Amino acid sequence: MxxxxxxxxxxxxxxxxxxxxxxRSPAPPAIALLGLLGMLxxxxxxxxxxxxxxxxxxxSFWKSNCAERVTGVPPKADKEP
Incomplete structure (x- = not known):
């Protein structure tokens, strides 16, 4: 809840x-996308x-955690032996 x-x-x-x-709400696309970027x-x-x-x-924390989320790059999957 x-x-x-x-x-x-x-x-x-x-x-x-x-x-x-x-x-206006919902915001025009450019404003909405900038708002989403700001939230991210x-x-x-x-x-x-x-x-x-x-x-x-x-x-290293930025490179390993934040950069992937901000740029949209999916995290690398761990390879299983």
Whole structure:
């Protein structure tokens, strides 16, 4: 139930933001795609910032986890012996 309430709350915030910006909802394709890109980058920013705060290495984490999600490259399957 919690993810549904979070999605509803975030949807309300985005709807209010669209209204403040004077953009129709659903947004025109270019605006919607940029919004999705922002959501995707924001989702990846949280684990990166957490790693930075804890003094952990970031570059390999970006390459192994975030870059695949942002670029759409599917993760490499582990080869079975």
């Amino acid at each position: 919690k993810p549904y309430l979070a999605a509803l709350g975030i949807g309300l915030l985005v709807g209010a933001l669209y209204s403040l910006l004077g953009t 980058l924001g989702e990846q920013a949280v684990p990166l910032v957490k790693r930075m705060v804890h003094g952990q290495e970031v570059a």
